[in-house]
Amino acid sequence: MKFALMCLGSLGLSACAALPDRTLPAVNDTVAYQKLYPYYTELCAVSEIDKKPDFGAEIVSGGPGGHSVLYLNGVCRGKDSGYPRIELCNGSPGSDQGVGISANEHFSNANWVATEGRQFFFHGDLPPGAPLTRDAYAATQISAMDQGIYDGVVFHDTVFDGKPGDVSREAWKYEVSAGTDYAVDFGRSRYCARVPVSRAQMQSTVDALNTVNDPYREGQKTFEWNVFHDNCSHLTHKGVAATCEIPPWPQNQSLLEAAIDLPVPKNEFVDLMRRGNDTAIDDPVALYQDTAARQEILTYGRLPAEPGVLADVAPIVQQNEVYGTRVHLIFYDEMIFGQYQPEFDRILSDPAYSDLRLNLARFADIYRHADAGRRTLPDDLARLPEEDRVNFRAFYNAYYKALKEAEARLDMETRTLK
Numbered sequence: 001m002k003f004a005l006m007c008l009g010s011l012g013l014s015a016c017a018a019l020p021d022r023t024l025p026a027v028n029d030t031v032a033y034q035k036l037y038p039y040y041t042e043l044c045a046v047s048e049i050d051k052k053p054d055f056g057a058e059i060v061s062g063g064p065g066g067h068s069v070l071y072l073n074g075v076c077r078g079k080d081s082g083y084p085r086i087e088l089c090n091g092s093p094g095s096d097q098g099v100g101i102s103a104n105e106h107f108s109n110a111n112w113v114a115t116e117g118r119q120f121f122f123h124g125d126l127p128p129g130a131p132l133t134r135d136a137y138a139a140t141q142i143s144a145m146d147q148g149i150y151d152g153v154v155f156h157d158t159v160f161d162g163k164p165g166d167v168s169r170e171a172w173k174y175e176v177s178a179g180t181d182y183a184v185d186f187g188r189s190r191y192c193a194r195v196p197v198s199r200a201q202m203q204s205t206v207d208a209l210n211t212v213n214d215p216y217r218e219g220q221k222t223f224e225w226n227v228f229h230d231n232c233s234h235l236t237h238k239g240v241a242a243t244c245e246i247p248p249w250p251q252n253q254s255l256l257e258a259a260i261d262l263p264v265p266k267n268e269f270v271d272l273m274r275r276g277n278d279t280a281i282d283d284p285v286a287l288y289q290d291t292a293a294r295q296e297i298l299t300y301g302r303l304p305a306e307p308g309v310l311a312d313v314a315p316i317v318q319q320n321e322v323y324g325t326r327v328h329l330i331f332y333d334e335m336i337f338g339q340y341q342p343e344f345d346r347i348l349s350d351p352a353y354s355d356l357r358l359n360l361a362r363f364a365d366i367y368r369h370a371d372a373g374r375r376t377l378p379d380d381l382a383r384l385p386e387e388d389r390v391n392f393r394a395f396y397n398a399y400y401k402a403l404k405e406a407e408a409r410l411d412m413e414t415r416t417l418k
Contacts (some may be wrong), residue, residue, distance in 0.1 A: 011173075016215070018198030024082070027360075033321055034094065035095070036308065036417070037072055040072075040194050040196045040197060040308070041245075042071035042073070042192050042195070043068070043195070043240055044068065044265075045067075046066055046069060046184055047189045048066050048315070048328055048329065049061055049323065050178070050323055050324035050325075051187065056156070056177045057172070061327075064328040064329060066265045067188065068236045069102045069121075070236040072086070072098050072202065073097065074098060074151070074202055075094075075098055075205075076116070077116055080322065081108070083151070083217050084113045085210055086101075086114050089395050093297045097117075098120050100117075101239065102234070103226075103231075103387065104181055105156075106177060107216075107223050108155060109154040109216045109223065110217065110223060111128055111212050111213055111216060113149050113150060113233055120144075120182065121183075122185050122314070123185050124137050124140035124183030124185075124238070124374075125183075126185075130319070132322055137186065140182075145171070145174055148178075149181060152217075155169075158294075161172075167176060172366050185317055186317055187327075189320070190314050192312040192313070192314075193269050193273045194308075194309065194312055196309070196312045197301075198302060208238055209238070212235065232269055236263075236265075237249050246271065246292060247292040249290060267340055273309065277310075277352075277353060281305050282366075284396055284399040285380050287303075287316070288388070288392055290304070290333055297399055298395060301401065301405060305366075306363065306406055307413060308359065310359060312354070339416055358418070364414070367410065371403075377393065377396050380392070
């Protein structure tokens with residue numbers, strides 16, 4: 001049986017253009033980043049997959065829409081559940097102490113699974129710069145089985161059609177899902193947006209993702225992947241939106257609405273990078289009128305744009321005996337007036353979106369501008385409708401408290417990196 005590992009599949013998005021892979025310098029040392037931001041989410045748009053024939057399961061590309069995954073630093077797998085559940089790790093997390101979250105159409109009693117460790121989630125057992133041989137590919141599958149990524153997870157019966165008789169059903173799960181749920185870089189290129197969050201925000205993400213899996217775990221529902229209502233980007237968007245960093249995705253859309261406006265992995269990368277870096281934070285009235293920003297400030301005391309939202313781009317392993325390396329990832333955009341391509345190019349060409357020190361320096365300027373342009377409460381109240389003025393008073397104070405605390409964190413972060 002041929003397996004199409006996809007998030008969006010081939011939707012016939014004629015307004016999208018396939019883009020060649022391109023690379024950036026890696027995000028500053030992950031260890032240094034983690035010292036500043038022990039809790040962070042990393043939403044990744046990953047390319048289509050192109051497995052070479054005549055070795056293991058035959059995988060056909062799910063289309064250039066690609067796949068979306070989410071890495072959560074500071075989160076661990078629930079050890080005693082016998083099913084994919086996650087929880088905050090005990091103590092202060094290390095740089096490789098986290099889980100990678102991936103949805104997969106193969107699953108019937110779960111929406112997602114969790115893979116431990118950023119290194120293994122993205123690189124498997126492969127050392128940096130090493131070629132992907134068939135032996136290394138097989139060794140990583142054994143490590144994944146030892147980790148028990150699919151413990152308690154039931155796959156749809158059709159996944160096992162054509163399984164060789166000498167391969168167990170359990171081993172087949174790991175064979176058909178490599179490069180998608182673990183060892184992502186083996187078969188896909190990726191564009192990731194890292195976003196620092198507080199421990200409280202990460203707890204909200206953990207709770208939101210566990211809630212997604214609950215009805216499948218309890219047998220109330222069977223997971224049926226749906227490109228318009230339940231694709232991989234719906235899941236990763238939900239995980240990030242739980243922090244109030246981005247607005248939640250609209251619920252209960254009609255088929256037409258969902259087809260016109262659906263989360264797409266590469267779009268999500270651009271949207272999150274812009275949200276975390278380019279949202280104007282010098283106008284409390286505008287932030288009050290932005291529902292997600294208002295909730296983030298009031299609930300978590302965080303601004304919608306803060307230092308540390310960085311791009312991390314990595315190509316598929318180039319010396320590769322298992323996967324083809326000419327892979328693509330598309331936007332869902334208007335052909336003539338679409339903004340994603342130029343915004344994507346801007347993000348990848350500006351070092352302040354990938355270099356931690358430059359990013360911190362940029363936000364020092366942003367904070368100085370916000371302080372210099374401060375208006376009085378009466379001035380801001382006069383810009384609002386009468387019905388908003390009572391609630392805005394509390395928000396005004398919360399906003400300037402969040403700004404002051406963000407400035408203090410930035411000062412500490414800058415001194416730490418010196």
